[in-house]
Amino acid sequence: MSRSHRPTPLTCLALAAFVAACSDPVAGDALDAVTADAEVSIPGELDADPDAPDQDAQDPDPSDAPTCGATRLAPPSVALSATDLAVPIDVLALDAKVHLDLGTGTASVVATLTFRTSEEGGFPVFDLRQSVSSLTLDGEALPVDALERHDFALAPSGGVLVLRSALAPCSLHHLVLAYTLGPAGPYLRWKPDAVTWSIGLSDVVPGMLLERWFPAPLLHDTFAFHLSVDLAGPATDHLLLANAPVSHHTPGSHWEVAFPDDTDVMSSFFYLAPRRDMTLVEGPGFLFAASRGLPTTIPFDLLGPALVETLADFTRRFGPRPAPGLPFLVVFDLMTFTGGMEYRNAVQLSVKDRDTLRHEVAHTWFGRSLSPARHLDGWVDETLATWTTTTNVLDLVALAARGEASGPRASLDPWLRATYDRRTEGVWPYVIGPAVLDAIATGVGRDLLTATLEDWARDCRGHHITQDDFREVLLTLPAPAFIDALLSTWLIPPHEPPVHGTCPRHAP
Ligand SMILES: [Zn+2]
Incomplete structure (x- = not known):
């Protein structure tokens, strides 16, 4: 300046x-990691209401939805043959139920994608970088080989999934996919009594946005995302951090996360870890969470003021951040990530310098707003x-x-x-x-x-x-x-x- x-x-x-x-x-390096994490509030934490209606059952009301899906900013359709057209879709909602079993060390997922086709009917296009074990479309079972991977990009991108089921223009559909999460290296770490799961997205490696875990549209699309995580087995107390309201239905082992209806494939963040492994430091408008046992000390007393100053500076210059009532979440986990990655109102860092923090925070305005x-x-x-x-x-x-x-x-x-x-x-x-x-x-x-x-x-x-x-x-x-x-x-x-x-x- x-x-x-x-x-x-x-x-x-x-x-x-x-x-x-x-x-x-x-x-x-100033402040040693604060060891006490009691009395720290979790971003968006809500008391679960047992009488609340099941959000899973709430489909977008077709009477409120546009007749045709909005795909103006989507890639163009691609002819697979003289008669077959791969078409982008408009995803309205993603509902993902994840069951983590500590006994077997497996994570099984049932995900429902609710979407509309545009004026152009055809074979719908989306992506998921997991191996699907079962598939139903509008209640009807389909063979998993109805999902084909095609790469339409000029540079190899790993491609997209095309569902070999011709859909009418402007039609509403529910696609349910079941699968077990594949090996995810340090992003999904199992211990006999605990699990650590970091969403770990990347925008510079194709296939590493939300599609690395869940069926998801391409970047042009926004949708409501409801995530349910249930942890079974002899677990220690776990916490789930997210950049959206979290309901703890069973404290420490069952969470529901309601990401907003303008979620896209790079905006949501979650991080699941045993509470005993995390250091939480709360400040005005932010929460730091650091994996204990890191080979370094996080200088919270230096980074806290830097974060507060950066948030205030960017708010003054570029307007309020999205959902300014939610604490800004910063997760340090040097074990799973190199560098930094931005999300909406959240960043994940493997480094502790202020410049990287400021860069990733700036993305809440430039990239996630x-x-x-x-x-x-x-x-x-x-x-x-x-x-x-x-x-x-x-x-x-x-x-x-x-x-x-x-x-x-x-x-x-x-x-x-x-x-x-x-x-x-x-x-x-x-x-x-x-x-x-x-x-x-x-x-x-x-x-x-x-x-x-x-x-x-x-x-x-x-x-x-x-x-x-x-x-x-x-x-x-x-x-x-x-x-x-x-x-x-x-x-x-x-x-x-x-x-x-x-x-x-x-x-x-
Ligand atoms: Zn960046």
Whole structure:
């Protein structure tokens, strides 16, 4: 925020070598782990009401639902043959019942996906990276080989599931899948009397969003997610942390989690562990949870103020976070995760530095409030989370000197399944994107760029956004031709027509 600005004409000249055109005149360790965890409230914890109606039985009311599923931002349908069409769907609700058996060390799941087809009928597309053992559609059993895996992405993505059952346009369906969770390495750890289960999502490895555990739509979709977890066997007391209201039907062994109806495949977070293994530290508006036995001490007394300051700073600048009444949840588990991963109002960290914490917290605004409509838009939130929390951004001159060739990095593949392909690409959303923003800031003024992004975030929070929305916002700044050239030279390939998300500011 305090960087000085170079004279504008010089900036344009200096950057001219790195953009396709530059024709516009630019206008203007302190605390030991706290061991006592009594009296700490769990985010969203609710008293279970035994008389409450079973949420599982509550299907979306068809009379309230739109006639056709909304799939405008979904990938296009794909012809499997002259007659067979794989079609994206609109998932309305996911209900997952998980039974964890300590005696056998198995986790069995029965999941129900409630969805509508769009105006385009055909074979529905979704994903699940588990081996299904039984399958029913609208109460009728289907063979499990009715599920076929196809990869429609340009770069190998592990594909999606296509259900070989032709569905009518604008029809409502219930798909029930049963399966046992496969080996999940450190994300699902069994002991004779305890289990630790970390949702452990990743947006840079295809297939590692909600579909790694449960049947789920693609990134464009939002839905209500109800999770029931039941633990059987000689268990010690367990706790389940989540970024949504949790009902403890049987304390320590049975939980119901009601994720909101605008859940997407990267927003929900849960973490199940024996209470004896966790250190909980509660602060104003947040809860830290750390796995005991970590090979390091978490400096809660340093990270707490950093978190409070970051939450207050981002709220002031970019508007309230989603569900601001819920404590912000930070889970440290160095045993299961390398780096950090963001969720809505929650982060999981394997490192204890403040910069990583700030980056992942920023994603509650950029990525989980202004949500990417498609994977190909995911780089925008990484660029914004990096640019808004980092002070040592390399500029384009330095990147070019380092050998970074110009050329747009972002994909136009609607079936892309990761923010970037780490098998073939460098970490460009964290490097090139912020460098381009710095170049724009140098040209138009950092304060103006910052204010423009703050206005956009406040206007569009809670909506899906696209890279074309981001471009449109940046082109409202002075010198749009210069900015457009920067974007097309380094980030966004030229294409028509632009695709806009759900924010009214970018009406399609
Ligand atoms: Zn990030």
